[in-house]
Amino acid sequence: MARVRAGEAANPAPPTVQKVRLRFAKRGRLRFLSHRDVARSFERAVRRAGVPVAHSHGFSPHPRLSWVGAAPTGAASEAEFVELGLTREVDPESLRAALDAALPDGLDVLDAAVATAPALADRIDAGRWRLEVRGVPRAEVEAAVAALLARETVVVTRVTPSGRKEIDVRAALVAVVVEPVADAGTGDGTPDAVAGSPDAATDCAILTVVVRQTTPTVRPDDVLGALNVVADLTPPVPVTATRLAQGLLDDGGGLVDPLGAAPVTRSRPAGS
Secondary structure, three states, X not given: OOOOOOOOOOOOOOOOOEEEEEEEEEOHHHHHOOHHHHHHHHHHHHHHHOOOEOEOOOOOOOEOEEEEOXXXXXXXXXXXXXXXXXXXOOOHHHHHHHHHHHOOOOEEEXXXXXXXXXXXXXXXXXXXXXEEEEOOOHHHHHHHHHHHHHOOOOEEEEEEOOEEEEEEHHHHEEEEEEEOOOOOOOOOOOOOOOOOOOOOOOOEEEEEEEEEOOOOOOOHHHHHHHHHHHXXXXXXXXXXXXXXXXXXXXXXXXXXOOOOOOOEEOOOOOOO
């Protein structure tokens, strides 16, 4: 066996010459994948598609995939981001199409753009969520949201593997808007068990929630916990959460696209 000289890499790898950022969706049943499951799926897709991905150095090299702000298990998303380090330059749209074809249905690559400064993590400080609350009269949801927004502080407790953490949900909230459910689907490709019933128009509501990034991150279930604290709101059926966007907050409360002003866009509609 050849010896490794002092100062020499055990497994020298080609350098990274290009970085490409991808936006992808997590839809339908695949919303129940953990972040690690999603990462493994991408690693397999990279190999299957023959992507010239760069690898870390050392005895156990790993593909250079950098993740930012993964959605929690059980939440759907239209705005997940990953950055790939590549050993040669590629066309972003060709890379997007190749990975989209190699990934399972429900992990859909929507956009691609060559990475530019600043770093991807510095381009995201907030997210927009869609929460579908069913089985509760819309008036009660509106009253609970009003009570939440009227508070300066609303603390919930999250149980984590390292212990209990107290999170000030109100401090992270930028905006919460309550809207009626206008369609018959849940927004993530699953059937709607409520639509069509006599009370479907009044016993459900959609919350559009803009949340700042904090440490720890405020999740959809934390927002629901805050509504329970201020108004004892407890939906009888699980709330469907979908992340719609991530980015930098602008002066109007909107989110600036992390992929830049003109990313390569070839979006595939949900359910296709």
